[in-house]
Amino acid sequence: MAPLLEVNDLSIGFGNGPSVVDGVSFALNAGETLALVGESGSGKTLSCRSVLRLLPDAAQMRGGSIRFNGAEGAVNLLSLPEKKMRAIRGDRISMIFQEPMRSLSPLHRLGDQVAEVLRLHRNMGRRAAKRAVLEQFEKVGFVDPLRAWKSYPFEMSGGMRQRAMIAMAMVAKPELLIADEPTTALDVTTQAQVLGLIRSLQAETGMGVILVTHDLGVVANMAQRVVVMNKGRVMERGDAQDVLGSPAHPYTAKLFAAAPM
Incomplete structure (x- = not known):
């Protein structure tokens, strides 16, 4: 193969x-x-x-x-x-960028930015996309996914923005994920959580x-x-x-x- x-x-x-x-x-x-x-x-x-x-x-x-x-x-x-x-x-093919502020729009809420991936590539309606994004936000370690959905990037810490970037890259379950220093801004606990999430998605999809x-x-x-x-x-x-x-x-x-x- x-x-x-x-x-x-x-x-x-x-x-x-x-x-x-x-x-x-x-x-x-x-x-x-x-x-x-x-x-x-x-x-x-x-x-x-x-x-x-x-x-x-x-x-x-x-x-x-x-x-x-x-x-x-x-x-x-x-x-x-x-x-x-x-x-x-x-x-x-998705990519987690090292500097999320260069990839996230300061003018749009995080939830809308991540949901756009599903609306563009999966033709999901707004409600279905929101459900999927909130589930992904929970998986990457947001304590309050709904609050994260409503937030703008500048309202979040570097670690929180990185989690949103990771959620955006993984929400469509890509065949190939490119992760450029994906856990640099994260604490040890969240780092382990995110790496575990990548491994579980690999096992699920063959990514x-x-x-x-x-x-x-x-x-x-x-x-x-x-x-x-x-x-x-x-x-x-x-x-x-x-x-x-x-x-x-x-x-x-x-x-x-x-x-x-």
Whole structure:
């Protein structure tokens, strides 16, 4: 069976400079969690954003392909017409962004923003969408889901906004979830709750997960495979147990020694 996602020889640059993502390749199977690890600026987030074609305007896609083998057939995401790409974003492929305030509208209530995913992609009526969103808000740890529904992003703490972002990404039960440092702003208890929610949704739907994280404890608990990046290149890849237990590349060993689990 073909992988759910195949990223092959991806290269991205800016202006006349060298590629900041250079020949990156990795694959993800359905139901599997792949962790992308590396220092800030290693190209992890840019690689992930390219899957949804959400790159900065100045970014140049210099080469490669991204093949998504979803339930509706195989497509090359980089050559897909924008209209079809919009139908995939937030529905079959979702992303939890590291900075939710850049993704949440300050002018609309949180509940309406999350419900819009279901109204657009599932043709749900307002009442059904509200029920589904309130249930999702409860799952991600909102003590008072109805209050969260009525709130604007600026009325919530960073951790609460992150929970809303996680709910938005997961409410449509995507085939692929890209999680960019999804638990950074959360306390330990809520972090465990959210990671457990991701695992349970994987078990229920066979969802694949790409997890961008600096937390090696999260990698050890969540990931089956690991890709280590540095300066836009893949340094090492392999089964999580093997890479964490006995890294083969000197950079990986140095990185892990500086961030013990």
